[in-house]
Amino acid sequence: MAAPATARQDEASLAVRAAWFHYVGGLKQSDVADKLGVTSIKAHRLIMRANQDGAVKFIIDGEISECVSLENRISERFGLDYCEVVPNVNDDDVPLGVLGVAGAKFLQREIHSGEHELIGLGHGRTLASCVTQLPKLDARKTQFVSLLGGLNKNFSANPHDVMHRLAEKTGADAFVMPVPFFANSKEDREILLSQRGVTDVMAMAALSKLKFVGIGAVDPTAQLVESGMIAPEEINDVVRANGVGELLGHFFDEKGQNVETNLTSRTVSVELADMEKSRIVAVGGGNSKARAIGSVLMSGLLKGLITDERTANALLTLD
Incomplete structure (x- = not known):
């Protein structure tokens, strides 16, 4: 069953935030995980999702x-x-x-x-x-x-x-x-x-x-x-x-x-x-x-x- 729309939006928002921390803030994935209160694997997946969604360019194009x-x-x-x-x-x-x-x-x-x-x-x-x-x-x-x-x-x-x-x-x-x-x-x-x-x-x-x-x-x-x-x-x-x-x-x-x-x-x-x-x-x-x-x-x-x-x-x- 597909995730509710609100949950998908929250996940997309979290992915963009993870991208900001990693690419703009210069934080390692483990530090991103600590900031967001998620596991390192989850932080990695969020950063990958931001890339796959096209949010990461010269600057991060996405909304939190x-x-x-x-x-x-x-x-x-x-x-x-x-x-x-x-x-x-x-x-x-x-x-x-x-x-x-x-x-x-x-x-x-x-x-x-x-x-x-x-x-x-x-x-x-x-x-x-x-x-x-x-x-x-x-x-x-x-x-x-x-x-x-x-x-x-x-x-x-x-x-x-x-x-x-x-x-x-x-x-x-x-x-x-x-x-x-x-x-x-x-x-x-x-x-x-x-x-x-x-x-x-x-x-x-x-x-x-x-x-x-x-x-x-x-x-x-x-x-x-x-x-x-x-x-x-x-x-x-x-x-x-x-x-x-x-x-x-x-x-x-x-x-x-x-x-x-x-x-x-x-x-x-x-x-x-x-x-x-x-x-x-x-x-x-x-x-x-x-x-x-x-x-x-x-x-x-x-x-x-x-x-x-x-x-x-x-x-x-x-x-």
């Missing part, structure tokens, strides 16, 4: 029922038109591996759709992981543009800038914003933005209908501080102003309200008004990012989110 449920709940709560939740395959604070795979899949699909002549991108560790996971492909019909300044305050290169690597992977034109993310003063910002090349790139950034971005936390260990974009005392000013999350250099409190600080007048990135006219999809997750992601979701600026199971569950418990 628990993740789908989280996607639906987050989309409904925060008014998103797109949400993807990937499984946690290890205990890393920031699951760069799985987020990178999912982000690469999203970006590849958007490029292949042919709907975008121009795609805007942020920078940061998670987006850099997405570009690293992206296969080489022909995207010469698409242009990419940076949405924010790509240099540190001392004009050194940002180690997590993605534009050059994206151009190498796709053969497409990628336009960088060759200025610091945060100028030293409001006056310096005006001078930087008055340069013709910078003005042109800023105009392109504003026009990009799809913006693919990361989300930053607001604390002394935030990536903005660690990468040298801003000084520790500057992020402390944002904390004192009740800032919780950061999106393209704009800061938000827990209710999603924009937070004005000294940094605001020095930020070299697309304006909030231009962001409101776009489809913004963010990728991010990790134990330290839930509140930050929640604050940006509350702003209503995001149309899409790619995150991990642990963060998704945390988002649904936020007040």
Whole structure:
């Protein structure tokens, strides 16, 4: 007698989860068995089934029922038109591996759709992981543009800038914003933005209908501080102003309200008004990012989110 439909769906879901653990998480079959609470033979069969079902390609093409449920709940709560939740395959604070795979899949699909002549991108560790996971492909019909300044305050290169690597992977034109993310003063910002090349790139950034971005936390260990974009005392000013999350250099409190600080007048990135006219999809997750992601979701600026199971569950418990 054939197994009930629900049982078959559960088995297929378990097979995809096993594939994530094995191929993306790098776990041995015995470790997969421990994670799933099954025998090693069962884990082997599940991984084989994922292969036979065509779920395992460059990236794993399949759905996990628990993740789908989280996607639906987050989309409904925060008014998103797109949400993807990937499984946690290890205990890393920031699951760069799985987020990178999912982000690469999203970006590849958007490029292949042919709907975008121009795609805007942020920078940061998670987006850099997405570009690293992206296969080489022909995207010469698409242009990419940076949405924010790509240099540190001392004009050194940002180690997590993605534009050059994206151009190498796709053969497409990628336009960088060759200025610091945060100028030293409001006056310096005006001078930087008055340069013709910078003005042109800023105009392109504003026009990009799809913006693919990361989300930053607001604390002394935030990536903005660690990468040298801003000084520790500057992020402390944002904390004192009740800032919780950061999106393209704009800061938000827990209710999603924009937070004005000294940094605001020095930020070299697309304006909030231009962001409101776009489809913004963010990728991010990790134990330290839930509140930050929640604050940006509350702003209503995001149309899409790619995150991990642990963060998704945390988002649904936020007040």
